[in-house]
Amino acid sequence: MIDIPAALRALAEGGVEFIVVGGIAATAHGSTRLTVDLDVAYARTPENIERLVKALAPFSPYLRGAPPGLPFRWDPETIRNGLNFTLTTSLGDLDLLGEITGGGSYENLLSDSTPVAAFGVQCRCLNLDRLIQVKRAAGRPRDLEAIAELEALREERDARRG
Amino acid sequence: MSERIGWIASASPPFVPDPVIEAYKKDIDRTLLRERLRLSVEERLLDLMRLQRFALEWREAGKRAFR
Numbered sequence: 001m002i003d004i005p006a007a008l009r010a011l012a013e014g015g016v017e018f019i020v021v022g023g024i025a026a027t028a029h030g031s032t033r034l035t036v037d038l039d040v041a042y043a044r045t046p047e048n049i050e051r052l053v054k055a056l057a058p059f060s061p062y063l064r065g066a067p068p069g070l071p072f073r074w075d076p077e078t079i080r081n082g083l084n085f086t087l088t089t090s091l092g093d094l095d096l097l098g099e100i101t102g103g104g105s106y107e108n109l110l111s112d113s114t115p116v117a118a119f120g121v122q123c124r125c126l127n128l129d130r131l132i133q134v135k136r137a138a139g140r141p142r143d144l145e146a147i148a149e150l151e152a153l154r155e156e157r158d159a160r161r162g
Numbered sequence: 163m164s165e166r167i168g169w170i171a172s173a174s175p176p177f178v179p180d181p182v183i184e185a186y187k188k189d190i191d192r193t194l195l196r197e198r199l200r201l202s203v204e205e206r207l208l209d210l211m212r213l214q215r216f217a218l219e220w221r222e223a224g225k226r227a228f229r
Contacts, residue, residue, distance in 0.1 A: 136180070148184075
């Protein structure tokens with residue numbers, strides 16, 4: 001599990017440009033499904049990578065599932081040389097995504113994200129239509145129920161708006 | 163090809179219902195969704211964290227009981 005308020009606070013207060021995507025974005029939209037990690041799409045600019053590294057350094061990021069002792073340096077060079085990172089941190093499991101299937105980069109997703117205020121910070125969350133679109137594009141059988149729930153949420157939301 | 167480029171540029175292809183998704187949708191508990199939509203985003207995230215804690219404790223209890 002992840003300490004969602006602390007993770008969002010660390011990223012937002014560190015000035016990191018990021019968008020909450022995946023299961024926790026679905027929760028923000030009203031999904032009832034259990035998810036245990038925080039997925040964020042982050043901007044790959046040199047400045048943002050510096051901010052990201054600095055913001056998460058206090059939480060000891062390490063590659064999730066990697067054997068203990070595997071050399072892993074949490075620094076800007078490592079982030080520049082990679083793209084998507086599945087990490088374990090002292091706050092919980094965190095996935096940093098330079099690109100997402102069917103959605104592309106942070107810049108591609110930005111216009112389809114919405115500012116969300118929670119836990120005293122403001123961050124951006126992928127909007128419901130785009131979330132459905134990227135989950136459909138991922139084409140994973142295990143997402144079928146999740147997509148059905150998201151589409152039902154959209155119908156309920158639209159019905160409430162009249 | 164031009165159709166594909168147009169799809170990327172607009173980033174919002176027309177919504178086409180998927181029969182498989184529609185079949186799954188029939189089993190969704192909409193009363194639960196309506197309850198969730200009444201909550202703020204922060205309340206929804208706090209609920210998720212409570213559920214995560216419960217799942218973790220339940221899993222540990224299972225390990226203790228069945229080892």
